[in-house]
């Protein structure tokens with residue numbers, strides 16, 4: 001069986017690498033540079049090994065293309081394109097729409113369409129299906145299902161095989177075929193009663209994280225005001241064997257999920273007349289954390305950052321990945337520069353970002369650790385500046401939250 005996956009990023013390429021063991025996979029991506037690399041067997045994301053990819057490419061089980069007609073003779077088409085926010089922080093479904101256009105314009109026989117992109121409840125039924133039908137050149141009755149992705153890039157203990165996967169089709173035939181597909185490479189499939197439940201569950205999972213991170217970020221500020229250690233307090237609370245889950249403070253949340261998905265839930269809530277005050281406030285607390293960090297650094301440095309050289313250590317949104325989407329480092333740098341600091345950053349995992357390159361880990365007046373990759377030596381961080389502020393809780397001996 002031949003399947004197509006539209007979008008070959010963190011989600012799409014991960015699925016491609018697992019599915020290629022059982023199916024012939026066509027990976028469609030609008031970015032020609034990504035497509036060229038993939039066809040050379042070179043992975044551009046953490047978690048997908050180039051040696052495995054190159055094996056699939058050589059054996060003809062995986063091929064990437066920018067061309068929409070690459071999906072022509074496939075029996076299953078999976079959507080894995082970005083669902084970001086617009087400039088005014090509203091759900092942006094333009095990539096999803098263009099994936100629907102590709103499907104509508106190129107498929108002349110019925111297939112199973114599975115959406116893995118994260119979006120609000122009702123997206124499969126009220127957006128994807130109608131959009132594909134609108135773009136279709138011939139009338140075809142596709143099957144439609146949702147199976148929200150839970151991949152955590154860079155994580156090794158949980159993967160496609162052992163992470164339970166939710167799914168639901170618009171019809172029982174769609175649900176059954178979706179199960180048949182995923183059970184080849186996923187051990188635990190959980191069917192829910194409607195696509196809307198699966199879509200909502202995905203948003204709620206990430207909203208749960210966002211709200212708890214905001215709570216611990218607020219608590220870090222309370223603990224500092226009270227003169228107690230936030231980390232020791234959290235460890236103490238965590239000795240309770242039930243009813244508590246430990247989250248740790250940070251300079252804010254990043255990535256394509258936690259800062260974005262809750263806003264999809266808030267938008268659909270408000271559209272339907274339900275309150276989303278808690279979600280909105282959690283988002284604000286997390287966004288404000290970068291300014292709090294800079295306030296603390298300024299207070300410790302004679303109340304002024306004017307002209308001081310500040311090195312931001314780690315600009316990826318989380319350890320051991322090169323992903324900088326929505327990274328808290330961006331706001332930290334913005335606030336530091338707004339107060340007259342001369343800012344550079346060190347992150348050899350990211351390398352280049354926003355036209356700037358990673359600077360050496362040395363010679364600054366102030367260093368602020370936003371993300372601590374495993375490969376970065378703690379001692380070198382401490383030696384990089386006479387004053388080091390750590391937002392991660394991992395650099396012993398530094399000032400911190």
Ligand SMILES: NC(=O)c1ccc[n+]([C@@H]2O[C@H](COP(=O)([O-])OP(=O)(O)OC[C@H]3O[C@@H](n4cnc5c(N)ncnc54)[C@H](O)[C@@H]3O)[C@@H](O)[C@H]2O)c1
Pocket residue numbers: 006007008009010011012028029030031034080081082083095098099102116117118119148149150151152153256257
């Ligand atoms: N990254 C994660 O950890 C993660 C986890 C779970 C769910 N998700 C969700 O999965 C979806 C994809 O996220 P991602 O992290 O893989 O994004 P990504 O940016 O890594 O990859 C998306 C890819 O889609 C391509 N693309 C965009 N529009 C296209 C189009 N019309 N046709 C073909 N290719 C197109 C882009 O070039 C890019 O390579 C999002 O909805 C996201 O919220 C992401």
